[in-house]
Amino acid sequence: MERKTVSTCPFCGVGCGIVVHTRDDRITWVDDDPANPSSRGMLCVKGRFGIPFVQHPDRLTTPLVRRDGELQPASWDEALDLVAERLLDYRGAFGSFASAKATNEDAFVQQKFVRLVMGTNNIDHCTRLCHSPSVEAMLVQLGSGATSNSYIDYEEASCLVVVGCDPDSNHPVIASRMRKAVDDHGTKLVVVNPKRIDLASRADVFLQPAPGTDVALFNGMARAILDEGLEDRGFIAARTEGFEAWRAVVMERTVEEYAQACGVDPHALRLAARLYARPPARRGLPADERPGSCLAWGMGITQHTHGTDNAHALINLALLAGQLGRPGCGISPLRGQNNVQGCGDAGCIPDSLPGYQPYRDDVVARFEEAWHAGIPREPGIKATDMVERIATGEIRAMYIVGENPLLSEPNLAHAGDLFRRLDFLVVQDLFLHETAELADVVLPACSFAEKDGTFTNSERRVQRVRQAVPRVGQSRADWEIICDLARRMAPHVGVDPGQFAYRSAADVFAEMARLTPQLRGISYERLEREGGIQWPCPSPDHPGTRYLYAQSFPRGLGKFVPVRQAAPAAELPDADYPLILNTGRVLYHWHGGTLTRRVQALLDQVSEVPVTIHPGEAERFGIADGDEVVVRSRRGRLTGRAIVTDAVRAGSVFVPFVKLRESAANFLTNNAYDEPSRIPEYKVCAVRVEKKRPRDTALTGGQPTASRDR
Amino acid sequence: MKVDGRPAPESASILDAVLALGIHLPHLCKDDNLPPIGACRTCLVEADGRVVAACHTPAAGVSEVLTNSGRVVRLRREVLRLTSRMHGPEPDVAGGPRSGEIWAAYEEHGLERPTFPRRIRDGFDATSPFFEFEEQACILCARCVTACQQLQHIGAIGIAGTATAARVTPGAGATFAGSICTACGSCVAACPTHALRPKPMRDPARAGRYRRQGNGTEDG
Ligand code: SF4
Ligand code: SF4
Ligand code: FES
Numbered sequence: 032m033e034r035k036t037v038s039t040c041p042f043c044g045v046g047c048g049i050v051v052h053t054r055d056d057r058i059t060w061v062d063d064d065p066a067n068p069s070s071r072g073m074l075c076v077k078g079r080f081g082i083p084f085v086q087h088p089d090r091l092t093t094p095l096v097r098r099d100g101e102l103q104p105a106s107w108d109e110a111l112d113l114v115a116e117r118l119l120d121y122r123g124a125f126g127s128f129a130s131a132k133a134t135n136e137d138a139f140v141q142q143k144f145v146r147l148v149m150g151t152n153n154i155d156h157c158t159r160l161c162h163s164p165s166v167e168a169m170l171v172q173l174g175s176g177a178t179s180n181s182y183i184d185y186e187e188a189s190c191l192v193v194v195g196c197d198p199d200s201n202h203p204v205i206a207s208r209m210r211k212a213v214d215d216h217g218t219k220l221v222v223v224n225p226k227r228i229d230l231a232s233r234a235d236v237f238l239q240p241a242p243g244t245d246v247a248l249f250n251g252m253a254r255a256i257l258d259e260g261l262e263d264r265g266f267i268a269a270r271t272e273g274f275e276a277w278r279a280v281v282m283e284r285t286v287e288e289y290a291q292a293c294g295v296d297p298h299a300l301r302l303a304a305r306l307y308a309r310p311p312a313r314r315g316l317p318a319d320e321r322p323g324s325c326l327a328w329g330m331g332i333t334q335h336t337h338g339t340d341n342a343h344a345l346i347n348l349a350l351l352a353g354q355l356g357r358p359g360c361g362i363s364p365l366r367g368q369n370n371v372q373g374c375g376d377a378g379c380i381p382d383s384l385p386g387y388q389p390y391r392d393d394v395v396a397r398f399e400e401a402w403h404a405g406i407p408r409e410p411g412i413k414a415t416d417m418v419e420r421i422a423t424g425e426i427r428a429m430y431i432v433g434e435n436p437l438l439s440e441p442n443l444a445h446a447g448d449l450f451r452r453l454d455f456l457v458v459q460d461l462f463l464h465e466t467a468e469l470a471d472v473v474l475p476a477c478s479f480a481e482k483d484g485t486f487t488n489s490e491r492r493v494q495r496v497r498q499a500v501p502r503v504g505q506s507r508a509d510w511e512i513i514c515d516l517a518r519r520m521a522p523h524v525g526v527d528p529g530q531f532a533y534r535s536a537a538d539v540f541a542e543m544a545r546l547t548p549q550l551r552g553i554s555y556e557r558l559e560r561e562g563g564i565q566w567p568c569p570s571p572d573h574p575g576t577r578y579l580y581a582q583s584f585p586r587g588l589g590k591f592v593p594v595r596q597a598a599p600a601a602e603l604p605d606a607d608y609p610l611i612l613n614t615g616r617v618l619y620h621w622h623g624g625t626l627t628r629r630v631q632a633l634l635d636q637v638s639e640v641p642v643t644i645h646p647g648e649a650e651r652f653g654i655a656d657g658d659e660v661v662v663r664s665r666r667g668r669l670t671g672r673a674i675v676t677d678a679v680r681a682g683s684v685f686v687p688f689v690k691l692r693e694s695a696a697n698f699l700t701n702n703a704y705d706e707p708s709r710i711p712e713y714k715v716c717a718v719r720v721e722k723k724r725p726r727d728t729a730l731t732g733g734q735p736t737a738s739r740d741r
Numbered sequence: 742m743k744v745d746g747r748p749a750p751e752s753a754s755i756l757d758a759v760l761a762l763g764i765h766l767p768h769l770c771k772d773d774n775l776p777p778i779g780a781c782r783t784c785l786v787e788a789d790g791r792v793v794a795a796c797h798t799p800a801a802g803v804s805e806v807l808t809n810s811g812r813v814v815r816l817r818r819e820v821l822r823l824t825s826r827m828h829g830p831e832p833d834v835a836g837g838p839r840s841g842e843i844w845a846a847y848e849e850h851g852l853e854r855p856t857f858p859r860r861i862r863d864g865f866d867a868t869s870p871f872f873e874f875e876e877q878a879c880i881l882c883a884r885c886v887t888a889c890q891q892l893q894h895i896g897a898i899g900i901a902g903t904a905t906a907a908r909v910t911p912g913a914g915a916t917f918a919g920s921i922c923t924a925c926g927s928c929v930a931a932c933p934t935h936a937l938r939p940k941p942m943r944d945p946a947r948a949g950r951y952r953r954q955g956n957g958t959e960d961g
Contacts, residue, residue: 052838060838060939063930065774072774072927073892079926080871080939203925210894618923632870632940636924 032056036499037064039486040078041132041479042621044366045069045182045204046488046563047078051480051499058082058480058500069182069492069563075203077621077633082480084629085500089462091475092504102463102473107505107515114472115519117455118149121428122524126153126417129379130433130509131368133476134484134496136539137509138370138377139385140531141432144517146378147404147526152390152411153426156379158371159414160439161330163708164338165364166375172346174586176387177372179579180325180361181490181565186212187359189322190219190310192303194345195245195331199229200618202365202489205327206230216313221303223248224331225613226643226685227678236303239680242611242715243335243599244293248300249344250596251289253281253351255304262308263353270589271350277591292596308352316359323360324352330615333364334713336601338705340594350589356580366489367622373487376550376566377543381411386547401546404526415440415702415709421449428455432509433476437465438623438690441711442666442702459512464625477506483536484508485558487566491576493553494563510539600715601703604682608664608717610648611683614696617641620689628691640671640694643685644720649675652720659723662686664716667698670723684720688713744806755806756784756795766808767817767846769824769933770882771796775892781882782820783846787813818850825852827862827880828934837935843880864908868918871940872929878936879909885928885937897922909936 033054040047048067052060061082065072094110095102105113118125127145129138138156145154158166166176185191185208198206206229212218213233222234223245231237240248256262257278267274290297312322326349332341346362354360366372378385388394390408398406412420418440420426440446450456450469458470467473479486481502487493507515510533517531533539537555544550549567557564557571565575604611619636620627627633642660654660656675661668662684671686671694679685688696701716742749742758749758754777759766770781777797784795787807795806807813828843847853864876883900886909890896897920898911911920929937 062838063774063927074925074927074930076871076924076926079930080924199923203923207893207895207925214894635870 034499035062036497037495038479038497038499039369039488039494040074041369042077042081043202043369044371044489045202046369046486046490046492046494047074047204048494049074049078051082053500056500058086066562069488069490069494070204073204073207076619077627080632081621081627081630084626085478085480086503087629089629090503090506091461091463091473092506093475094505095463095473097471102468102470110472110474111512111516111519114457115516117471118428118430118457119520119523121455122150124425124427125149125151125429126412126426127430128414128432128434128436129154129156129374131157131371131374132479133370133374133433133509134479134482134536135370135373135377135487135493135543136484136536137432137513138374138379139539139543140510140513140533142378142385143402143530144513146406147402147530148517148520148524150407150524152381152407152409153417154379154411155381155414155417156371156374157368157414157434157439158375158380159708160710160713161367161371162333162364163413163710164333164705165328165342167339167708168342168346168592169362169364172343172350172590172592173580173584175579175584176375177491177579178361178363178366178489179355180363181577182208184323184359184361184578185209185325185327186216187323188212188218188325189313189316189359190221190306190324192221192223192307192324192326193230194223194326194328196327196329196365197224197226197228197230197615198327198365200616201329201367203618205365212313216315218313219306219310221306223303225680225683226615235306236299238295238299238303240293240295241599241680242613242683243337244596245332245335245341246337246344246594247289247292247596248295249341249348250281250284250594251286251293251300252304252307253348254284254289255286255301256308256348256351257281258286259305261305262351266353267351270584271591272588273591273593277347277593280593280595283595307348307354320359321357323357324354325359325361325363326354327363327365329365330367331714333708333710335715336703336705336712337597338710339707340597343592343594347591347594350591355589356578356582358578361578363489369488370486372489372491373485373493376487376547381413385543386549398546401542402530404530413709415704415711418446418449421452427453429453430457430459431466432459433461435460435464435466435623435625437469438625438695438697440702441697441700441713443695443697444667445702459509461506462625462629474512475504475506476509476512477502481506482508485540490565492563492565493550493558495555495558508536510536601712602665602701602716604717608719609682610718610720612662612664612696612699612716612718613679613683613685614688614700614713615685617687617689620687620691622689623695624689624691627689637689638691640669640686640689640691640696641674642671642720643674643676643679645679645681645683646675646677647681648684648720649673652722654720654722660720661723662699662718662720664699664701664718666701669694669696669698684718742800742803742806745808749800749806752800754796755786755788755793755798755800755803758800759786759795759806759808764808765845765849766795767821767842767849768796769843769846769880770884772884772888772931775884775887775931778883778887781824781880783817783824785813785817785820792816814850818852821846821850821852824880828878837932837938838930839933840935840938842933862908866911866916867940868916869922869924869940871924871926872917872937873940874909874917874937876908876936878934880934880936881907881909882933884931884933885909888927888931893925893927895921895923895925898928
């Protein structure tokens with residue numbers, strides 16, 4: 032039988048609308064959805080051709096329990112009884128990772144379980160590893176961590192500034208909308224990236240700073256804006272505080288000094304500053320509208336030991352130029368996973384309750400009244416710290432949903448040692464990945480295509496996910512599994528099991544919306560009728576919100592935070608490790624590749640880790656395009672295929688963090704952290720590269736991935 | 742405005758009005774997602790006595806539209822016969838995501854088989870792991886080119902050459918794998934014939950398992 036199911040793409044934070052075509056319950060084709068306002072009929076290769084992982088034979092089909100050292104199939108009752116019994120011993124020494132690939136409903140139920148049944152706020156998710164510095168900085172300066180604008184604002188902007196991200200690889204449909212702005216409206220484009228990304232070919236200004244010098248760069252832009260009097264004085268006076276103190280710090284150096292610190296041309300720096308602060312009107316801009324600038328950034332900003340400083344420096348620029356709170360402008364940390372926004376909204380973060388509500392007496396009381404039980408009031412432990420605190424015994428048991436920390440943590444050898452020391456580890460996921468292999472119990476979850484729910488994309492749009500195919504094996508939705516577990520444990524900890532007796536995903540959503548002010552007006556009926564809705568949507572008659580901060584910031588005034596350039600990174604090149612490693616992604620693989628490695632066509636496209644290296648360095652180390660190479664850092668090594676191109680800076684190497692042929696960048700990266708956000712420094716570490724000895728090449732004769740940048 | 746005697750809702754183009762009334766009219770080069778291209782002429786109608794392409798004729802100012810007068814039906818049939826000369830020999834309705842459209846159009850116009858001798862064009866590009874291009878079935882409607890350029894703003898494919906030498910190609914003599922194509926599939930989705938079609942989805946249930954080999958490498 033032929034069927035079409037309208038749903039939402041499970042890969043990146045763009046959140047494109049997809050239509051899943053099935054015949055006899057197998058997926059045959061994935062179409063775009065022209066009616067979806069976020070993607071407007073576009074998809075990228077992963078959304079269109081990457082969905083077959085759903086029905087891959089590697090999918091976990093039954094629970095697995097470790098017996099005699101081996102993971103062996105078990106019934107749901109056996110597995111859940113065991114988990115329930117063991118976890119009761121670890122209340123207080125327990126931590127949980129939620130999945131930014133799961134639905135809002137899954138996330139909401141998980142945090143409720145952790146807070147109510149396990150009695151701790153030790154719950155976190157992957158935002159810790161991608162945008163926690165952005166969130167940290169935005170909370171301090173504005174009072175909210177969300178993207179302020181919508182994708183339509185990229186098309187209506189007069190200038191786009193794209194910093195430390197590669198939308199063509201990571202957010203392809205946003206890249207298309209940005210190209211549309213440039214091609215159709217003459218929007219100015221500024222690209223800042225140590226790597227010459229595809230979008231740079233359309234840029235009016237391309238700045239290629241030395242890794243880790245972002246604060247100098249943005250302070251330099253601020254200085255240029257001040258020098259030329261391009262700041263928005265009205266905005267600064269009416270809507271911000273802390274300007275003078277911040278200004279004094281920026282004025283400590285000249286534009287030339289800043290430019291020199293980051294190795295860029297001062298004229299180009301000035302031009303970028305001018306375009307951002309006062310762009311010339313794009314084609315078709317109504318005469319009464321002020322030209323806007325959008326600032327979009329990625330992990331090139333955040334994954335540094337001074338990631339929060341970088342984000343502060345950027346947000347200072349937005350406040351200085353008044354590029355917030357109007358159509359065609361705003362600030363966007365481009366979110367990675369499809370539901371990283373929703374996972375945070377639903378409360379899977381240690382320092383606040385659902386809806387980013389603080390542990391204030393009145394808020395906690397509201398939750399306790401709804402849930403008829405007490406919840407802890409001290410902030411929990413952050414994801415990266417949970418891992419480190421396995422060593423001190425503070426965390427002895429973990430419950431990990433839809434995450435593979437043994438691929439995504441920095442310094443994997445070290446992380447592996449820590450995970451092996453846990454007393455009890457439960458992993459709930461689709462595949463038996465690196466972390467699941469260490470677990471005591473593995474629970475088979477079902478994918479987005481097998482369940483109902485909602486995802487919230489980068490523009491805060493809550494969109495429906497609908498079941499398109501039958502569940503694989505005995506797999507179940509995350510929220511259902513956790514409810515089942517919670518009902519077993521609840522009576523032992525004084526919680527009413529009825530708190531976990533939801534009848535449907537819609538039921539879960541209704542409770543989440545009731546307790547979360549910015550979602551209060553959204554319901555499944557509305558989503559069915561109107562399609563996706565952007566929060567804040569405080570009431571059922573509210574249309575949703577296209578851009579934030581039109582009138583004020585959640586904290587009242589926007590706050591300038593003075594920052595100075597710190598040392599570029601915790602680990603810098605030296606004689607033994609002379610190159611700087613920069614990490615990122617490739618278009619054809621999703622993150623670590625747990626899903627996309629199981630799509631043959633995607634694997635055909637990129638089957639080995641591409642190691643992009645500058646021609647100068649390649650010559651110095653005797654490496655030719657297409658050679659098999661070994662990259663080493665103080666922590667580990669990987670094997671990959673060289674791509675020689677001047678798209679990377681001299682002295683640097685770029686490796687995506689996908690794991691292919693057992694090689695992954697995170698064996699190399701450093702577990703040095705940014706203090707306020709606790710994000711690891713994935714973006715910079717010192718490495719050396721050498722040609723692999725020829726006798727080994729016979730083992731790995733894959734096709735070269737050279738000649739293409741992505 | 743009236744279409745075939747029925748009052749039509751207010752619409753931008755004549756085609757929009759026709760489709761809003763649920764009337765069948767071929768429109769092989771007009772994608773819901775894309776601005777009108779006006780290349781295929783299969784949407785011909787009579788508007789106040791003039792024969793026009795419905796897809797890019799504004800509805801404003803037109804009072805009477807006929808989609809079924811003898812004259813336009815005959816003209817459309819001729820256009821479709823010329824189209825079928827370019828289109829492949831075998832009806833393969835399930836071949837591409839949207840390839841049902843063209844067969845429905847043939848049928849509605851009483852063309853069971855392509856009637857003119859086929860023009861032989863044997864380009865076949867299977868270099869992309871995701872989709873393939875069989876030139877034989879291409880009707881040069883330019884939907885793929887427009888999807889790539891005006892929707893995705895990539896511009897990986899174009900139409901090279903003119904008249905009977907015209908062909909869809911990812912750069913002169915290039916293949917999809919060797920071009921700047923990102924394999925987003927927008928062209929495949931837009932194609933109204935089975936010229937651009939997804940490679941048969943390799944059903945992983947039947948494919949070899951993703952396994953760990955002796956030397957610790959993983960393979961598909
Ligand atoms: S751009 Fe992102 S959300 Fe859209 S299809 Fe690609 S992976 Fe999916
Ligand atoms: S698949 Fe390639 S040729 Fe087709 S629209 Fe996308 S980029 Fe263009
Ligand atoms: S649809 Fe009107 S000319 Fe092709």
